Amino acid sequence: MADGTTDADTTQRDPLAGVRWIHGSPPGGPADPNVQVVRVDDDTFIMRQSKDLNYEAPFLYLLCGAERAILLDTGAVAGGGVRETVDSLLRDRDRDTPGYQLVVAHTHGHGDHVAGDGDFAGRPDTTVVGRELGDVQAYFGFTSWPAQVLAFDLGGRRLEITGSPGHQDAAITVYDERTGFLLTGDTVYPGRLYVRDMAAFTASLDRLAEFTATRRVSHVLGCHIEMTTRPDRDYPIGCRYQPDEPPLQLSPARLLAVRDAARQVQDKPGVHKFGDFAIYNGPCVPAVLRQIARGLAGRGRRKVTLLLKMPSPGALRQSADRR
Numbered sequence: 001m002a003d004g005t006t007d008a009d010t011t012q013r014d015p016l017a018g019v020r021w022i023h024g025s026p027p028g029g030p031a032d033p034n035v036q037v038v039r040v041d042d043d044t045f046i047m048r049q050s051k052d053l054n055y056e057a058p059f060l061y062l063l064c065g066a067e068r069a070i071l072l073d074t075g076a077v078a079g080g081g082v083r084e085t086v087d088s089l090l091r092d093r094d095r096d097t098p099g100y101q102l103v104v105a106h107t108h109g110h111g112d113h114v115a116g117d118g119d120f121a122g123r124p125d126t127t128v129v130g131r132e133l134g135d136v137q138a139y140f141g142f143t144s145w146p147a148q149v150l151a152f153d154l155g156g157r158r159l160e161i162t163g164s165p166g167h168q169d170a171a172i173t174v175y176d177e178r179t180g181f182l183l184t185g186d187t188v189y190p191g192r193l194y195v196r197d198m199a200a201f202t203a204s205l206d207r208l209a210e211f212t213a214t215r216r217v218s219h220v221l222g223c224h225i226e227m228t229t230r231p232d233r234d235y236p237i238g239c240r241y242q243p244d245e246p247p248l249q250l251s252p253a254r255l256l257a258v259r260d261a262a263r264q265v266q267d268k269p270g271v272h273k274f275g276d277f278a279i280y281n282g283p284c285v286p287a288v289l290r291q292i293a294r295g296l297a298g299r300g301r302r303k304v305t306l307l308l309k310m311p312s313p314g315a316l317r318q319s320a321d322r323r
Contacts, residue, residue, distance in 0.1 A: 005037040005089075015040055016219065016249050023225075024051035024241035027305040034081035037089065043157070044179055045089055046221070046248075049075040049082065055238050055295075056112040059223045059248060061183055062086060063176055064093065065154025068101035072174060072183060073223065074116030083119035098125065105129040105139075107185025107223055108171035133170040140172075146200075147207055160215075164208065166201025167194060173208060180218030184208070188258050189222020190246050192234060192291075194280045198266050205259035212252050219249040231275040237288070238295025240302065246276060 008015035022032040032050040039045055043064035051057040054076035061072040069090065075082045090096045104120050106113050109131030120128050129139045136142070140150055146163020152174075153159075160175040167186045174183040186194070187204060195201045226234050228244045235242045254276070261279055265272045269282040280287065 007039045021048050023245050026241055027302045028309045035085045049080055051240050053077045053080050055240055058112055064095055065157035067155025070103045073106055073113040076112035076115050078115050078118055082116045102126045106131055108168040136170045164204040166197050166204045180216045182217050182220045184220055184222050186223055188220055188255055189224050190276050191224050191226025192278050192280055198281055202262045202266050205262050209256055209259050217252045220255045221249055227276055232273040236294030237291040
């Protein structure tokens with residue numbers, strides 16, 4: 001069993017209800033494991049990389065079929081434990097036998113989602129899909145990007161993959177028929193939705209809304225949590241400790257809310273807040289700089305707290321003398 005693995009409560013109607021994700025360690029507190037794993041079922045795993053490794057703390061998804069598995073994203077840190085975790089999960093379920101394929105793909109090509117790609121180099125029976133748009137189109141067989149919906153068979157487990165650019169040119173969304181999970185990467189999640197191309201973003205959301213209208217979608221699952229449980233209040237860029245996070249999972253209704261919000265602000269560059277998410281339409285440089293400043297201030301306070309918790313030299317000498 002992979003270190004830090006917990007089972008979702010499959011007796012509940014919602015197996016992710018009540019899941020408590022690692023969210024960084026308090027100043028001087030015990031460190032989180034490098035990777036937390038939540039087992040949804042025997043072939044479905046959601047991982048989160050620790051904020052103690054990188055403040056982005058991305059979520060990753062491992063879906064297994066009878067013939068192959070797909071890993072969506074490799075994390076924000078090379079050597080951050082993702083390869084070891086995936087190997088352990090596959091080994092524990094006898095999915096590491098010769099000939100069983102692993103496809104390492106990406107929700108999109110930004111650095112905090114592809115940093116661990118090199119850890120899978122040379123792994124037997126493994127394909128690492130490139131991060132560029134041409135790589136994605138070629139591997140999955142897109143001939144009409146981004147609207148085309150492609151079937152991707154894992155062996156007794158059918159996924160559907162479609163393009164969802166706007167945040168990043170090569171972004172995809174993956175639908176899993178078995179669980180009803182719609183995996184949206186950085187297109188939809190409880191946080192700051194950075195939009196590079198608003199026309200593409202709104203078009204992607206329109207297509208996803210149409211897509212979900214004809215499928216059973218249990219959860220919309222992205223790759224980050226950046227909001228707090230207070231409406232319109234987020235954690236700043238660089239934050240290492242987020243004890244007041246909302247759940248990762250969003251309802252299909254919230255996907256529609258993001259779609260409607262994007263339509264509302266598509267001609268209004270800047271930051272727009274909608275309670276449990278915010279849309280950053282365009283570069284939004286002043287707002288991003290304020291975010292970074294908030295994060296630096298928080299890290300400064302964290303360092304001061306650690307210093308205050310450190311024993312004084314006199315106390316250390318007394319402790320040594322008692323020994």
